[in-house]
Amino acid sequence: MSRSFKLLVFDWDGTLMDSEARIIACVKGAAVDLDLGVPNNESIRNIIGLGLTEAVTALFPGADDVLVSRVIDRYRHYFLDVDKTPSELFPGAMEILEQLQKQNYMMAVATGKGRQGLDKVLDETGLGWLFLTTRCADETLSKPDPQMLLQIMDELSVNGNETLMIGDTVYDMQMARNAGAYGLAVSYGVHEADRLMQHTPLGCLDDIWELTGWLASNRL
The missing domain is CATH 3.40.50.1000 (HAD superfamily/HAD-like)
Structure with missing residues (x-):
């Protein structure tokens, strides 16, 4: 029909x-800044499309609200101000x-x-x-x-x-x-x-x- x-x-x-490459780069930058284990590319690809809170929670299981907020802040820092990966x-x-x-x-x-x-x-x-x-x-x-x-x-x-x-x-x-x-x-x-x-x-x-x-x- x-x-x-x-x-x-x-x-x-x-x-x-x-924008996949840019998102991956920004997530990895945030993880490095906060001394977290850096997720692999496939893990990051899988959370593209989710809201930032849900994405961070999926990538870093067990992260409390404070850590989730810190990761989001660092991600936004890279995405909005620092990272120049072509998108x-x-x-x-x-x-x-x-x-x-x-x-x-x-x-x-x-x-x-x-x-x-x-x-x-x-x-x-x-x-x-x-x-x-x-x-x-x-x-x-x-x-x-x-x-x-x-x-x-x-x-x-x-x-x-x-x-x-x-x-x-x-x-x-x-x-x-x-x-x-x-x-x-x-x-x-x-x-x-x-x-x-x-x-x-x-x-x-x-x-x-x-x-x-x-x-x-x-x-x-």
């Missing part, structure tokens, strides 16, 4: 922006978003990033004007809890049947299901296609250029 979507909600890291939009991301805006889709962002981090990259990329609203994990609950997606749908007066969550992690797909919305996975981010498909998205794209065609084929 084909569907027609009014609202497209995008994850940020790993979906619109290739670029995926090829085609800007062009696809502009095409979708011209097609009158409502668009939003639901991300595990904090507000400071999202505002920084929206300013750097110049994409902020394309999104009607955004939600960050430090303003609501972390994925896969549905709260941030439910808030976006409520603000824009759109129901779950009209909402498509587009993301590269199982947390995005779980959040969509938990919110009564639909999920569309992308395989070029941090979680592999086989893992994403276990969470029953409507499909899995290998390149963001495929999005407009996919939407056209799923339109009533």
Whole structure:
């Protein structure tokens, strides 16, 4: 059965922006500063998409609230002020978003990033004007809890049947299901296609250029 979507909600890291290397570098910098065991790349990749508190807790089991706060502070220090690891939009991301805006889709962002981090990259990329609203994990609950997606749908007066969550992690797909919305996975981010498909998205794209065609084929 084909569907027609009014609202497209995008994850940020790993979906619109290739920020994996920068996130890994910042997490490792924080761990070194605090004399913690430095997590390996795969462990860090697995927490991309979660809110910072949830990510730190997963990476450093047993960390108390004070240590979690210290790790987050050091991570933000690197991400916002120090680390210069290149973090670029995926090829085609800007062009696809502009095409979708011209097609009158409502668009939003639901991300595990904090507000400071999202505002920084929206300013750097110049994409902020394309999104009607955004939600960050430090303003609501972390994925896969549905709260941030439910808030976006409520603000824009759109129901779950009209909402498509587009993301590269199982947390995005779980959040969509938990919110009564639909999920569309992308395989070029941090979680592999086989893992994403276990969470029953409507499909899995290998390149963001495929999005407009996919939407056209799923339109009533």
